[in-house]
Every structure is written in structure tokens, then in C-alpha cells.
Amino acid sequence: MKILLTGCTGQVGYELERSLQGLGQVVAVDRSRMDLSDLDQVRAVIRAERPGLIVNPAAYTAVDKAESEPGLAHRINAEAPRVMAEEAKALGAALVHYSTDYVFPGDDPAPRSEDDATAPINVYGASKLAGEQAIAASGVRHLIFRTSWVYGMRGKNFLLTMLRLAKEREELRIVADQHGAPTWSRTIADTTALVLAQAAQGGEGWWRENGGIYHLSSQGQTTWFDFTRAILEQAGIECRLVPITSAEYPVPARRPHYSVMSSQRLLDRFCSLPSWEEALRLCMN
Incomplete structure (x- = not known):
């Protein structure tokens, strides 16, 4: 089977190129x-390659920038x-595609299931x-x-940003009232390969029996503040952390x-998932 993998230089795409080996010929x-913003090019590549499976981790992921570029975000994330x-x-x-926890409004402190109502509160979602x-x-x-809350050791993500800033500054002010599940890009890729x-x-x-939507996040939950603290502990970096509210860190996108999310x-149906703490340890090792 020929597998067409998009976004192979991104943090998830990079891991998928490794994880999908052995399942078919990976292009x-x-x-x-x-370029997902060029819909004619998307069609042309698929028609030229004629894959049996398309795996699409490529996306417009600049959450704040999307507020000022809604047309481009929609073209890449919806039209493509x-x-x-x-x-x-x-x-x-067949098609494998990746979506986000940001399809939910986040106003109910209970893990969301695949059947729960969606109501995004920003353009990206x-x-x-x-x-x-x-x-x-x-x-x-x-x-x-x-x-x-996808992270990894390449690309642009929260983990790499915190490691860099903690070396540059004596103090970091980190949002402590947003809850989620940090998920290693390799966890996503390896789980995808197991399912496929x-x-x-x-x-x-x-x-017919198993197609549809699944939540794929590390087990457990944390805040950006506690995630940062765990990152710095793993890295052996000392930096003063100050918890703040979302209101104290205004950004364009809510x-x-x-x-x-409940996985x-x-x-x-398929396999186990690691805790966010265990995945972080493996990633940083």
C-alpha cells in the first residue's frame, strides 16, 4: 500500500514518517x-501518487495568528x-486526519467524549x-x-519555548488556570501506526466498524504552570515560576x-496510552 504523508517536517509528521515504516510505501x-493553501496542488499530488491511504498531520496551527487570518486558516484546516x-x-x-481539543468550548470541568457537543471559541478551533x-x-x-497540547523535541511548541526562556530569564509567569493533557508527538505517531x-x-x-473520531491524548491532566514545572525539573533547570490567570496573559485568541478529553x-478498541508525566520523561530522555 502506498501511504501519502503530508507535513513531514512538522513535529507530528516527522514522527509519523518513522512510525509508518513497515505499513507500506511511505511517500x-x-x-x-x-502546500495545503493551494487546493489545486493538493489535488494534483494525490492524483499523481494515487495512494491507498492519506495521513494528514499538516495544519495551520498558529492559534493567535488565525484570528487575523481566518480565511487562510479555513483553507488549510477545512478546505484542504x-x-x-x-x-x-x-x-x-482511506484518510487519517488530526484535529484538536479546541473544538470544545472548555466551559465544563469534565473530560469531553467524542459525542459531546462542539462549540469552538476561536478561529483555529x-x-x-x-x-x-x-x-x-x-x-x-x-x-x-x-x-x-502537542509537543516534541523539534519544531515550535510549548516545551521547547519553555526550555529556551528558562535559560534566558530568571522568572517565568505561566498561566495556571487552563487545564489539558500535554501529548508527545511520538505518542500520536506510534498510536496511529498501531491502529493502522x-x-x-x-x-x-x-x-465500517471502527472508522470515525477518536480522542488521542496522554492520560491525566495538568495546567500550563505545572507542565512547565515538570519540564524544568526533568531538564534540571532552575527558574522561578509565577502562576498567573488567563486574564493576566491576554492573547488574540481565547x-x-x-x-x-476522554480517550x-x-x-x-485499540491500545493503551501513557500518562503525560511518563511521556514527558521519555521525550526528554
Whole structure:
């Protein structure tokens, strides 16, 4: 099977290129080959490669910038996945796509399930939800993995930012009233590969029974403040941390105060997931 992997230089795409080896012939493309803002190019690459599976971790992820670029965010996060879904359906292929905890408003302090009502409170979340809906409406065989607070040892993410700032400053003021589950990019990639290995054994019937949306986040929950404290402890860096509220750190895009998701559906059907603390330790080792 030929697997077309988008966004291979991103933090999730990089890990997926490694994790998907052995499941098929992986054709990994970055923005220079497939720019998701160019829908004609997206169609052309898919038609040229004719994959049996498309795995799409590429996305517009600049949450604050999206507030001033809603059209671009929507094109990359909603229109491009729609085109991928349509082209995959025409080829008889399947699509794996990644979404976000930000499809939820975060106003209820209980872990969200896949069936809970969505109501994004920022442009980024709305664009990702529109992508989910477009894929489902296409009728293509698909898996959508919603994940949260993604980090890794490459690219741009919270972990690398905190490591850099802690070396530059004596004090860091960190938001302490937003709750979520930090998720290592390698956890996402390895879990995806485990699920797809099962799909490869199950054929068409597997997709009918198991396709759809799954939450894929590390187990447990924390705040940005406590996540930062754990990062610095693992790294052996001393820096004074000051907890602050979201109101004390104004940004263009509103964030959910509570965006923890239940991954029980994935746990019941496929495999286990690490705690966020264990994943962080493995990542930093």
C-alpha cells in the first residue's frame, strides 16, 4: 500500500514518517511539494501518487495568528482536508486526519467524549471542526484523531519555548488556570501506526466498524504552570515560576479553560496510552 504523508517536517509528521515504516510505501511530502493553501496542488499530488491511504498531520496551527487570518486558516484546516477526502474517496483510499481539543468550548470541568457537543471559541478551533465535518460529509473511509497540547523535541511548541526562556530569564509567569493533557508527538505517531496495523488486517469491514473520531491524548491532566514545572525539573533547570490567570496573559485568541478529553473509546478498541508525566520523561530522555 502506498501511504501519502503530508507535513513531514512538522513535529507530528516527522514522527509519523518513522512510525509508518513497515505499513507500506511511505511517500512523505512537505509544504514545498504539497502546500495545503493551494487546493489545486493538493489535488494534483494525490492524483499523481494515487495512494491507498492519506495521513494528514499538516495544519495551520498558529492559534493567535488565525484570528487575523481566518480565511487562510479555513483553507488549510477545512478546505484542504475536504479536497483530500474527496480525492481519497474517488481512489477508494482511506484518510487519517488530526484535529484538536479546541473544538470544545472548555466551559465544563469534565473530560469531553467524542459525542459531546462542539462549540469552538476561536478561529483555529472553528477551522479544525469544519475540517472534521467536511471529511465526515464526504463519505470517505476515515479516522480523525483529536489530540491536545502537542509537543516534541523539534519544531515550535510549548516545551521547547519553555526550555529556551528558562535559560534566558530568571522568572517565568505561566498561566495556571487552563487545564489539558500535554501529548508527545511520538505518542500520536506510534498510536496511529498501531491502529493502522490493525486496520490493515481487517480490510473494508474494519473501517465500517471502527472508522470515525477518536480522542488521542496522554492520560491525566495538568495546567500550563505545572507542565512547565515538570519540564524544568526533568531538564534540571532552575527558574522561578509565577502562576498567573488567563486574564493576566491576554492573547488574540481565547483558550478553553478546561480542554481535557476522554480517550476511553480509543483505549477500549485499540491500545493503551501513557500518562503525560511518563511521556514527558521519555521525550526528554
